[in-house]
Amino acid sequence: MLTPAIQMQTALDLIQEVDRAARPADAIVSAFFRTHRKMEDADRGAIFGLLQDMLRHRARLGWWLARHGRSDTPRNRLLVWLTLGQGRGPDQIHRLFNGRKFAPEALSQNEHSLLIKLQGVALIHRDMPDEVRLECPDWALAPLQARFGDGFEAEMTAMLTPPTLGLRVNTLKATRKDMLRELANLGLSPEPSEVAPNGIRIRKRLSLTRLPALKSGALEVQDEGSQLVAGLVDAQPGDRVADFCAGAGGKTLAIAAQMQGKGLVVACDINQGRLKRCTERLRKAGAHNAQTQVLTSETDKWIKRRKGSFDRVLVDAPCSGTGTWRRNPDARWRPEEEQGLESLIALQARILASAARLVKPGGRLVYATCSLLPEENEGQIETFLAKTPGFKVVPLPQIAPDLRSCHEAYLSLTPAQHDTDGFFAAVLQRDLPEVKETPEDAE
Structure with a gap:
């Protein structure tokens, strides 16, 4: 298990790689974890979860940085998320950004000043425009508002929630009843999908390496x-x-x-x-x-x-x-x-x-x-x-x-x-x- 500080630096490495690459994040994440094969599932989950949180709230984090005259960099966005999204105080963040081996570089006076200003502040501010508050890019705002009308805000809010893991049973190899029993035995609390006849949902965050049926072809990941x-x-x-x-x-x-x-x-x-x-x-x-x-x-x-x-x-x-x-x-x-x-x-x-x-x-x-x-x-x-x-x-x-x-x-x-x-x-x-x-x- 990585120390919290090393885990934070590893997450920052991944966030920076996603930020500068032109490829979709899921491809970058897969390649990144293939080069860290010995990493434990708990570390993988924490690092991936932090990346997803940062991506889901990118417009809001950028808005706060602009409001305080700071550059929109992965490190600055991470500091703002730890403060506003996770509610960590400056002292807690200092212990993570401590400059030790494999840990993030120690906080500068400028960064510390930003953390003080943001301490206790809510992530969403009344001055945020709708496209920032709801994390909707400018090009899609008008079409989606026209599509959903009064339901636009509810739909965009739902977009900011992590999805469940969707699985499809391959009926050439297994039945849904058998797969539900196998997944339950792994302690994953599977649920049959409401409509899809061969679908299963898992609400827990987990590493897919825990699912032998994926390797055998009895299950496929599919929403x-x-x-x-x-x-x-x-x-x-x-x-x-x-x-x-x-x-x-x-x-x-x-x-x-x-x-x-x-x-x-x-x-x-x-x-x-x-x-x-x-x-x-x-x-x-x-x-x-x-x-x-x-x-x-x-x-x-x-x-x-x-x-x-x-x-x-x-x-x-x-x-x-x-x-x-x-x-x-x-x-x-x-x-x-x-x-x-x-x-x-x-x-x-x-x-x-x-x-x-x-x-x-x-x-x-x-x-x-x-x-x-x-x-x-x-x-x-x-x-x-x-x-x-x-x-x-x-x-x-x-x-x-x-x-x-x-x-x-x-x-x-x-x-x-x-x-x-x-x-x-x-x-x-x-x-x-x-x-x-x-x-x-x-x-």
Whole structure:
């Protein structure tokens, strides 16, 4: 077990690495802990928890630093969080920032002065603008206010709470009953998900290395909302299914299990590295009815050659990720989100139009995002239907009557309303060709 001071310096090292890197924080965290393999679970949990707290409250911490004329650096943000977020006094912080071997550099007089000024102050101040108080970046403020109206504050507040750990039972290898018993024996107090039939929630913070079933492929980490999206594909044994933006294959795995290992699932993506990871996960899960396909773009020739040959096509489109902010709090502050929303919306439209070509007559196209922005969700569906004759929306109650409290036509999940990540999904069905009546039929 690390001493508190060394633990604090290690956390600061990780925070600084996340701050200066262009990659998502979860990738940096995974790499960081791989280089600290001997670190105990308790230390990992404390360090990761501190990082997440800092990311969730970044706008507020930066506001306080600006108010007192201090630079917005990882070290300064950490000092403000320890004071305002954890309620530690200057003496307690001095014992952590003591300048000893492997501990943070000793506090300067300037830093000590800041701690004195902030002692006993609340983290939220009445002068904070809404975008700071609710940790919402400027580019997303107006769209989310329009989306939620009076519920905007409740939704943004829910985004600041740590999510539960969502697990999906791989029914090719285990049952939920068996997994609940195994997890209970580990002292983890598992709960069956309310709606997802193979979902399990764990509310305790833990290291995933404690879960042998993850290594065996009997369990997969997957938010309940993501499981529900995969469920809407409604893939049956023997179907041909394309997961058009498969990434590392989370939904591909769920779909393959739905099909009981029969038929074919093709996981498509433009990123070969992600598909390699998908292949490894499929093998571990025993999903022998799945394969991968690298695409050069959303208009790859592979698509044209397989036009109209799939019963189900899932488009889990690249998006702003606004629905994942409580799980990935760094995502809201990535500069590419602010600069790239318009280009994302255009890319989503191109992907949806191209993937639709794969759907056979009578087949279904499922469009999904982990976004809360109408422009990426309902707006995309409206535009697609206006430009693409022959498709119609299948209302949610017809295919998933148990998903109550959702939009009449679409799946629409939010952290505040459903305690899941924010997800949107629409199910579209391709018309069957009209059968012309012959004179013999008329007789």
